[in-house]
Amino acid sequence: NARAAGIGNWAVFHPEIGKVADYRQWIEAELHPAFERGDFDLYYQPQIDLMKGRTVGYEALIRWKHPERGMIPPMEFIPIAEETGMIGPIGAWVLRKACADARHLPDDCFVAVNISAVQFVTRDFVGMVGDIVRETGIDPRRLELELTETAMMQDRGRAEAILKQLTAMGISVAVDDFGTGYSNLSYLVDFSIHKLKIDRSFVSRIDTDQNSGAVVSTIVGLSRALGVHAIAEGVETENQATLLRAAGCDVFQGFLFGHPAPLKIAGGQLHPTAAAGTAKAASLH
Numbered sequence: 386n387a388r389a390a391g392i393g394n395w396a397v398f399h400p401e402i403g404k405v406a407d408y409r410q411w412i413e414a415e416l417h418p419a420f421e422r423g424d425f426d427l428y429y430q431p432q433i434d435l436m437k438g439r440t441v442g443y444e445a446l447i448r449w450k451h452p453e454r455g456m457i458p459p460m461e462f463i464p465i466a467e468e469t470g471m472i473g474p475i476g477a478w479v480l481r482k483a484c485a486d487a488r489h490l491p492d493d494c495f496v497a498v499n500i501s502a503v504q505f506v507t508r509d510f511v512g513m514v515g516d517i518v519r520e521t522g523i524d525p526r527r528l529e530l531e532l533t534e535t536a537m538m539q540d541r542g543r544a545e546a547i548l549k550q551l552t553a554m555g556i557s558v559a560v561d562d563f564g565t566g567y568s569n570l571s572y573l574v575d576f577s578i579h580k581l582k583i584d585r586s587f588v589s590r591i592d593t594d595q596n597s598g599a600v601v602s603t604i605v606g607l608s609r610a611l612g613v614h615a616i617a618e619g620v621e622t623e624n625q626a627t628l629l630r631a632a633g634c635d636v637f638q639g640f641l642f643g644h645p646a647p648l649k650i651a652g653g654q655l656h657p658t659a660a661a662g663t664a665k666a667a668s669l670h
């Protein structure tokens with residue numbers, strides 16, 4: 386059934402589109418008109434540095450609000466956009482909008498943009514990034530690109546060169562979902578990487594599973610040895626935050642500190658959730 390196939394509760398909410406294949410076809414057919422209509426938006430989720438006691442950056446997360454069907458989660462349409470090639474225009478739109486939106490976010494904050502593995506290996510990816518940085522006027526030091534290990538490992542030599550060029554432009558690179566992808570860590574020696582994002586799966590189990598705590602402290606130790614930042618993603622409870630701190634991690638992203646929110650909410654210097662997150666940071670410090 387649809388749930389077993391990993392496409393969420395669609396078949397439950399939309400019994401008229403019962404079959405997984407039909408749902409996939411529907412998404413495939415709808416992506417282009419949705420893009421033309423302007424169904425897509427970016428939400429922003431704060432990243433809080435406990436030592437600085439403030440929000441230091443925001444991750445841009447795509448949202449698809451279909452006029453009839455409502456919100457469609459990225460995990461359901463990004464893979465299809467990757468297969469059909471729609472990720473090209475969608476990914477470029479995301480990057481351009483996030484860079485333009487940066488002017489409405491506090492200027493001591495960076496904006497982090499997810500880059501699909503497919504997008505990363507398109508011809509002249511670096512040129513496209515450079516064009517968008519120039520067009521939007523964003524200070525490249527405020528731009529962070531989130532890549533998965535899988536994205537970087539498709540063509541190692543090329544990835545190394547691309548990361549070097551991005552770094553030379555002043556752009557930071559974060560490894561998303563760190564710890565779930567690639568067990569060979571040798572790329573960390575060669576690649577220009579600035580941050581490890583500790584996958585939510587370790588964070589969500591940290592209060593029940595000692596091994597998760599061990600993995601988190603090891604990643605934090607690794608990041609220190611490499612001279613890169615570490616951030617825990619998907620922090621939902623105070624207990625998790627306390628255990629993460631004990632494991633040496635002090636930069637957090639997650640519902641505990643702020644949900645993803647539209648720019649006009651995130652962009653007010655007083656993002657209610659970010660303000661709450663900062664207050665929470667102070668209480669945990």
Ligand code: C2E
Pocket residue numbers: 430445446447458459460463476479499500501531561562618619620621638639640641645
């Ligand atoms: P990701 O990059 O690892 O993003 C984090 C996901 O975790 C987001 O889901 C976010 O809403 C969710 N999250 C944040 N804090 C918490 C928490 O405390 N608890 C839980 N349970 N979840 C939390 P979202 O927005 O549904 O995005 C899912 C994935 O879709 C992203 O994972 C990323 O891989 C992809 N994605 C999202 N936006 C974009 C985009 O603009 N471009 C590309 N290429 N991929 C995107």
Ligand code: MG
Pocket residue numbers: 444499531561
């Ligand atoms: Mg991400």
Ligand code: MG
Pocket residue numbers: 561562582618
């Ligand atoms: Mg992530």
Ligand code: MG
Pocket residue numbers: 561562584585618
């Ligand atoms: Mg993740």
